[in-house]
Amino acid sequence: MIETNDPAIWRNFLPWPGAETHKHARGRLGVVSGRAHQTGAARLAARAGLRIGAGVVRIYCPPDAVAVIAPAIEAVMLTPFASAEALAREVEEMDAVVVGPAAGLDEATVANIQALASSGAALVIDADGLSVFKGRSAELFALLDRDDVLTPHEGEFERLFPGLLHRGRVAAAAEAAERAQAVVVLKGAETVIAAPDGRLRINRNGSPWLATAGTGDVLSGMIGGLMAQRMDSFDAACAAVWIHADAADRFGPGLIAEDLSETSPVSLRALWMAVRQG
Numbered sequence: 516m517i518e519t520n521d522p523a524i525w526r527n528f529l530p531w532p533g534a535e536t537h538k539h540a541r542g543r544l545g546v547v548s549g550r551a552h553q554t555g556a557a558r559l560a561a562r563a564g565l566r567i568g569a570g571v572v573r574i575y576c577p578p579d580a581v582a583v584i585a586p587a588i589e590a591v592m593l594t595p596f597a598s599a600e601a602l603a604r605e606v607e608e609m610d611a612v613v614v615g616p617a618a619g620l621d622e623a624t625v626a627n628i629q630a631l632a633s634s635g636a637a638l639v640i641d642a643d644g645l646s647v648f649k650g651r652s653a654e655l656f657a658l659l660d661r662d663d664v665l666t667p668h669e670g671e672f673e674r675l676f677p678g679l680l681h682r683g684r685v686a687a688a689a690e691a692a693e694r695a696q697a698v699v700v701l702k703g704a705e706t707v708i709a710a711p712d713g714r715l716r717i718n719r720n721g722s723p724w725l726a727t728a729g730t731g732d733v734l735s736g737m738i739g740g741l742m743a744q745r746m747d748s749f750d751a752a753c754a755a756v757w758i759h760a761d762a763a764d765r766f767g768p769g770l771i772a773e774d775l776s777e778t779s780p781v782s783l784r785a786l787w788m789a790v791r792q793g
């Protein structure tokens with residue numbers, strides 16, 4: 516019997532600010548943007564990370580993207596980087612970093628992930644950050660720590676683990692976490708979350724309203740936002756997957772990815788009240 520991803524399991528581990536908290540202590544999240552014509556995904560992830568409680572969120576972007584992103588953000592901050600080495604230096608202060616959404620399927624993305632892996636930040640790798648390693652997944656796995664998180668949909672999963680889905684989604688996710696030695700979030704109507712130590716949960720509050728562009732980018736930001744606040748990566752992934760779906764369900768018809776960050780505080784408040792009531 517696979518454990519259902521029930522909030523009662525991780526609710527008490529959710530991070531809340533205390534009287535002595537300041538924004539840097541609360542947790543710092545970095546999000547790597549793609550080039551000038553591919554910046555929306557990073558902005559979606561960054562806003563989601565801020566909404567879920569990271570105290571500081573900074574987008575790192577190629578220099579050509581500054582003029583596009585700067586007018587489209589407020590609380591989220593922005594730093595350009597001109598090379599993978601520069602990115603590695605800039606993210607030194609970050610607790611967690613999201614990389615991959617609309618990053619581009621090219622060697623620059625590979626180099627950026629290699630550079631990020633040498634930083635102290637825990638990584639959430641999504642979208643192009645996964646697809647770019649098609650046919651060379653061992654290179655990606657060699658870079659990962661056990662607290663890093665991969666967030667593939669089935670198409671991306673097949674690129675990294677060809678043929679594995681034939682075993683069924685649950686067995687496939689568990690084997691993938693073992694091979695990657697990282698947390699794997701296999702997205703879908705019932706998202707499966709697997710850790711390299713064998714922990715395994717299946718999420719059953721999935722919402723079909725999530726079947727719209729950019730919702731995966733939001734999820735990566737939510738996971739990264741909780742990891743930046745030092746929540747265990749597996750629990751952070753489980754909590755974010757549940758909150759993401761709960762927020763979608765609360766919004767319902769007409770949902771677009773942008774709405775998730777605006778609705779997630781309602782989900783968070785319900786969890787916060789449940790924790791306070793013991």
Ligand SMILES: NC(=O)C1=CN([C@@H]2O[C@H](COP(=O)(O)OP(=O)(O)OC[C@H]3O[C@@H](n4cnc5c(N)ncnc54)[C@H](O)[C@@H]3O)[C@@H](O)[C@H]2O)[C@@H](O)CC1
Pocket residue numbers: 553554555556557615616617618619642643646668669670671728729730731732
């Ligand atoms: N606002 C934005 O800037 C957005 C940017 N996005 C970025 O755009 C880039 C390309 O996105 P694409 O949607 O083309 O790339 P995908 O890898 O999602 O899709 C490419 C192909 O993969 C397969 N596929 C997709 N989802 C699948 C699923 N759930 N199960 C099985 N197969 C599936 C389909 O054959 C699809 O044509 C990515 O970097 C992505 O992060 C998207 O996240 C959408 C929003």
Ligand SMILES: Nc1ncnc2c1ncn2[C@@H]1O[C@H](COP(=O)(O)OP(=O)(O)O)[C@@H](O)[C@H]1O
Pocket residue numbers: 642668702703704705706721722723724725726727728729730731732733734
């Ligand atoms: N029918 C569905 N039921 C429940 N959740 C869904 C459904 N379709 C998509 N989702 C969720 O929506 C998100 C889509 O992510 P992804 O495919 O990466 O999209 P994008 O790349 O556009 O951001 C995932 O969290 C996935 O679990």
